[in-house]
Every structure is written in C-alpha cells, then in structure tokens.
Amino acid sequence: MKVAVIGGGMMGLASAFYLSQQKCEVTLFEKEQEVGGLSKAEEFIPGHRWDRYYHVILSTDSELLSFIDEIGLSLDVHFTETKTGFFTNGELHSMSTTLEFIQFKPLSLWQKFRLGAGILYASRIHDSSRLEKLYAKNWLITVFGRRIYEKIWDPLLRSKFGDAKDQASGSFIWSCITRYYGTREKSSKKEMMGVVKGGYYSILNRIKSQLIERGVKIHRSNCIRKIVAGENKQITLIDAHGDTHHFDKVLSAVPSPEFISIWPDIPDDYREMLSSVDYLRLICVNLVLKKSLSPYYVTNLTDPGFPFTGFIDATNIIPTETLNGNALIYLPRYLPPDDPYYHRSDAEVLADFLTGVRRIFPTFSESDILSSSIHREQYVQPIQKINYSKSIPSITTPIDNLFIVNTTMIVNSTLNNNQVIMLARKASDLIANPKRDNSCLP
Ligand SMILES: Cc1cc2nc3c(=O)[nH]c(=O)nc-3n(C[C@H](O)[C@H](O)[C@H](O)COP(=O)(O)OP(=O)(O)OC[C@H]3O[C@@H](n4cnc5c(N)ncnc54)[C@H](O)[C@@H]3O)c2cc1C
Numbered sequence: 001m002k003v004a005v006i007g008g009g010m011m012g013l014a015s016a017f018y019l020s021q022q023k024c025e026v027t028l029f030e031k032e033q034e035v036g037g038l039s040k041a042e043e044f045i046p047g048h049r050w051d052r053y054y055h056v057i058l059s060t061d062s063e064l065l066s067f068i069d070e071i072g073l074s075l076d077v078h079f080t081e082t083k084t085g086f087f088t089n090g091e092l093h094s095m096s097t098t099l100e101f102i103q104f105k106p107l108s109l110w111q112k113f114r115l116g117a118g119i120l121y122a123s124r125i126h127d128s129s130r131l132e133k134l135y136a137k138n139w140l141i142t143v144f145g146r147r148i149y150e151k152i153w154d155p156l157l158r159s160k161f162g163d164a165k166d167q168a169s170g171s172f173i174w175s176c177i178t179r180y181y182g183t184r185e186k187s188s189k190k191e192m193m194g195v196v197k198g199g200y201y202s203i204l205n206r207i208k209s210q211l212i213e214r215g216v217k218i219h220r221s222n223c224i225r226k227i228v229a230g231e232n233k234q235i236t237l238i239d240a241h242g243d244t245h246h247f248d249k250v251l252s253a254v255p256s257p258e259f260i261s262i263w264p265d266i267p268d269d270y271r272e273m274l275s276s277v278d279y280l281r282l283i284c285v286n287l288v289l290k291k292s293l294s295p296y297y298v299t300n301l302t303d304p305g306f307p308f309t310g311f312i313d314a315t316n317i318i319p320t321e322t323l324n325g326n327a328l329i330y331l332p333r334y335l336p337p338d339d340p341y342y343h344r345s346d347a348e349v350l351a352d353f354l355t356g357v358r359r360i361f362p363t364f365s366e367s368d369i370l371s372s373s374i375h376r377e378q379y380v381q382p383i384q385k386i387n388y389s390k391s392i393p394s395i396t397t398p399i400d401n402l403f404i405v406n407t408t409m410i411v412n413s414t415l416n417n418n419q420v421i422m423l424a425r426k427a428s429d430l431i432a433n434p435k436r437d438n439s440c441l442p
Contacts, residue, residue: 001025003431004237004247006224006262009037010420011405012253013207014067018428019251020214027247028216029239031223035208038377039417041201044288045371048323050199052375053284054312054330056297057194058179061418063425068196071206076197080317081190085296087303087311087360088151094296096191106302111148118144122174123181128412131170132387139170155302159309160414164280164336164383172384175413193297195317227252227263233400249431251403253424255279255379256393259404267398276391277408280381281342285331285353288370292316292327293361301360307352308333311360326370331357334381346374381415382408395427403431 001024005012008030016028034040042052057064057077068074083096088106095101104112121143125131131139140153153173157165160176196202211218219239226238227250235250252259256274260266285308292315299311308331315327322328331353335342344352350372357364385391389411395403405427410419 001248001432002027002246004029004235004245004250005253006227006237006250007037007253007258008032008035008218008220009253010039010417011407011424012037012251013204013211014421014424015251015253015405015428016211016216017067017071017207018425019432020211020216022428022432024432026211026214026216027219027245028211029219029222029224029237031221031240033221034204035218035220036200036204038380039200039204041199041204042286042373044286044323044328044373045326049201050314050318050322050328051201052286053282053332054314055195055200055417056317057196058418059192059194060179061416063421064416064418067421068203071203071210073196073202073206076202077194078197078319079192079194082193082297082316083295084191085294085299087299087301090303092294092296092299092360096296098189106151107148111145111151114145115148115152118148119177119181122177125174128171128174129389131174132389132412134170135166135386136168136170136173137166140173152302155304156300159300160334160381161280161383162309162334162336163339164278164334167383167385169384169386169388171388171412172414179414179416193317195319197319199318199322224262227402229265229399229402235401247401249401249403251405251427251431253405253427255406256404256408257379259406263402270393270398273391274393274408277388278337278383279379280383281335281337281339282375282377282380283333283335283342283349284375284377285350286373286375287329287331287357288323288372289327289329290368290370293329293357293364299360306359307349307356311357329357336383342376349374382410384411395430403427 003019003024003026005016005028008028012028013035016026020026038053040052041049043049083094086093086095093104095104136157141149161168223240224237225240228236230236234246237245260271260274292313294313297316310332312330392408393404395405397404405423407415409423413419
C-alpha cells in the first residue's frame with residue numbers, strides 16, 4: 001500500500017516510522033529544508049547544535065521513552081535534578097523542595113497550605129472531563145481562592161497563554177499541574193528532567209536514518225500545494241514543483257490551518273470545524289551567553305510587565321560540552337493569533353527582552369552575549385477552550401483514504417511529544433490495519 005505523509009515534524013516522522021514498520025510503502029513530504037518542525041535543532045555556535053525550542057523529557061513520558069528505545073537511543077537519555085524559580089515581588093525565589101515551599105516569603109502560611117493542598121487535590125483528579133466545562137480562572141479561584149489566583153495562577157496562565165489566558169479551560173490548567181507533578185521523582189520527590197545526548201538533533205537524525213533504511217522516501221524542501229480526491233479512491237498530491245503523486249492513502253500531519261489551505265475541495269462544515277481551534281503563536285529569543293544566569297531551569301514570572309512569559313536557563317540540563325561550556329537561555333512569549341506584537345521588528349523585540357533580563361539579573365551585561373537568535377512560529381499551542389474535546393477532528397476525514405493527525409487532537413494535556421508519539425501510533429494503526437477495531441481512537 002502506497003501511503004504519503006505530509007509534514008516532517010515529530011508527528012509526521014513518527015507516523016512514517018510506524019507505517020513503514022507495518023510494511024507500507026511510505027513517502028514523506030516536508031516543506032522546509034530540514035525535518036523536525038517545532039522540535040528541530042539550531043546551530044547556536046559553529047558545529048554546536050541544540051534544540052531550537054526548549055524541550056525536556058519527563059519520567060512519565062512513557063510513549064516517548066519507548067519510542068526513543070525503539071530507535072536505539074535509550075542509553076543516551078539522561079535525567080538531571082532541576083530546580084524551579086519564581087520571580088515574585090522583585091526577587092528570585094527557589095520553589096523546588098518542600099522546605100523551600102514552606103519558606104516562600106510572598107505567600108502567608110495559610111496561603112501556602114492552601115496552595116499545597118490545592119495542588120495535591122488537582123494532581124489526584126483522574127477524570128478531568130468535568131473541568132472542561134469550566135474556565136481555568138473560575139476553577140482555580142474555587143480551588144485556591146482569589147488571592148492565590150491573583151498572585152500565582154494568573155501570571156502562570158499568562159505564561160502559557162499570553163493574553164489568551166481567559167479563554168483556557170479548567171482541564172487545560174489541570175493538565176499543566178499533573179505534567180508538572182510528573183517532573184517529581186516518586187520516592188525522593190526531587191524534580192527531574194531528561195534530555196537525549198545531542199538533543200532532538202540526535203533523535204531526528206536517528207529517525208531519518210531508520211526511515212531511509214526502511215525505504216521511506218523523504219522529500220525535503222517540497223511543500224505540498226494541493227490535495228485532490230483522485231479516481232478509484234486514490235488521493236493525488238501536487239507538490240511545490242507542480243509534480244503529481246498518486247497514493248492509496250494520505251496522512252496529513254500539519255497544523256489544521258495548513259491542511260485547510262492545501263485542500264481546495266474541503267467540505268464547508270468540515271472546514272468550519274477545523275477552523276474553530278485557534279493556535280497560540282510564539283516568539284522565542286535564544287541567547288548563548290558566556291555564563292549561566294540562573295540556577296533554575298524554569299523561572300516563573302509572577303510580577304507584571306515582562307516582555308517574555310518565562311525564563312528558561314537550559315544550561316541546567318544540557319551536557320556541558322554541548323555549547324562548548326557556554327550557557328543557553330530561552331525567552332519565550334506566547335501570543336494570541338491577532339496580537340500585533342508578533343510583527344514587531346527583531347531589533348525592537350531583542351531590546352525589549354534584554355530589558356526584561358536586566359530586571360531579573362541587574363548585573364547581566366550584554367558583553368556576555370555570544371550570539372542571539374529570534375524565531376517566530378504561527379501554529380504552536382492549540383488553545384484548549386471550554387468543551388474543547390467536542391471541537392476536535394477525528395483521524396478519519398469526510399473522504400475515504402485521507403487522514404489527519406495533529407496537535408489539536410491532544411486533549412486534557414499540554415503540547416508535548418509524548419502525546420504526539422501516541423497519536424502518530426494510533427493514526428498509523430488505523431491506516432495500516434483498517435479492519436481492526438479502532439473504536440477507541442479520537
Ligand atoms: C517552545 C516550545 C517548547 C516545547 N517544549 C516541549 C517539551 O519540553 N517536551 C515535549 O515533549 N514537547 C515540547 N514541545 C512540543 C513539541 O515541540 C511538539 O509537540 C512537536 O514538535 C509537534 O510536532 P508536529 O509534527 O505535530 O508539528 P510541527 O512541529 O509543527 O510540524 C509540522 C511540519 O509540517 C511541515 N509542513 C507544514 N505544511 C506543509 C506542507 N504543505 N507540505 C509539507 N510540509 C508541511 C512543517 O514545515 C513542519 O515541519 C515544545 C514546543 C515548543 C514550541
């Protein structure tokens with residue numbers, strides 16, 4: 001069976017991996033020069049690469065870890081004890097251990113008790129479908145009280161959603177809490193985060209070489225421009241060069257707006273359903289510095305007015321030799337789709353962001369910057385609004401032999417590659433074994 005996969009991000013690559021394992025004849029199309037999408041690598045200094053966007057693996061990422069095992073990289077996974085910081089009331093605070101939590105000055109003893117009890121309560125909820133009907137803000141105020149909401153949760157919601165924070169559902173913030181809880185090692189309660197030696201660059205290279213070994217054809221720098229339902233239930237793809245390719249089945253692994261734009265005959269009601277999910281955009285400033293700035297992997301910013309929504313000092317998790325002993329900082333800003341900030345010039349963004357860095361670290365000097373880069377992404381985090389699970393597509397589409405899988409199908413969880421691998425496996429199973437009972441699929 002000839003199957004095409006459109007999109008060479010982690011979803012498309014993992015789908016091609018599982019489809020080729022099931023003896024399908026697979027062709028993958030990626031519009032960029034390199035595969036990887038949001039998981040791609042960046043050459044920060046000549047010859048030294050790491051993830052373009054900050055990525056970690058949690059010990060609870062069982063699907064991702066078993067995929068890494070399947071591609072033969074499990075021995076390269078390393079977990080490190082990390083710390084989380086808070087910049088609150090103009091000061092940096094560590095919030096990584098129970099003792100530090102108790103000593104956290106910005107909250108009163110009663111507020112700390114209520115925060116701890118609320119987090120424990122949230123982490124024990126197993127069925128979050130009830131929370132999907134509530135706005136995150138309302139649910140958080142009920143569980144934690146208004147003061148804690150304003151001091152802690154409102155800024156944290158902003159860090160995930162930017163100005164779209166009031167649209168998020170209770171189940172989304174619940175999924176953030178449970179994922180954060182997943183960083184805690186069961187017995188010691190230490191915060192642990194993992195990476196693969198060489199980062200996603202190694203993972204992507206290993207997937208690519210295994211796909212090539214299995215005979216998968218990878219067309220890079222080749223954007224699919226058009227999907228057409230052909231004769232005999234075949235699907236035809238027209239690529240960037242105007243060439244036509246015929247397949248028995250096609251799986252689209254690109255964000256929904258991209259899928260809509262390449263399928264001119266898409267039924268109106270189906271287009272409407274796919275368009276109902278908005279994606280947050282992202283601007284991320286990456287800095288390579290002579291030295292690390294913070295002992296915390298993530299610093300949450302609860303004071304208002306920062307141009308970025310979180311401060312990530314990845315030096316705390318990447319192997320020292322990765323960037324020749326230099327430090328790597330990520331400064332992300334998530335934006336609603338219509339936020340004009342997305343179109344600010346690089347010079348304006350960099351100036352704004354560096355002012356923000358100096359606010360946290362007054363001794364920070366620009367002479368410590370070895371390199372900087374600014375990246376923008378249009379389709380990052382699907383916004384999980386109220387009753388989100390009712391607005392997402394299934395893997396099958398209104399026409400036979402055309403399938404779709406993308407991150408809008410992640411429900412009650414944050415955007416992460418553990419969910420991506422799970423979805424890719426489900427989609428591949430459905431395509432390769434259509435007769436199997438797939439009733440549990442999205
Ligand atoms: C800042 C940030 C931090 C993150 N942190 C983590 C983390 O710590 N842990 C974790 O597990 N995950 C993390 N993630 C999430 C992870 O990066 C995503 O889950 C994953 O990359 C999504 O992959 P995808 O293939 O679904 O989408 P994408 O990566 O968007 O891939 C889509 C691909 O399709 C291609 N494409 C689009 N249109 C066409 C076309 N017409 N023809 C051909 N190709 C096309 C694109 O070029 C792209 O390569 C993070 C993401 C971001 C942005």
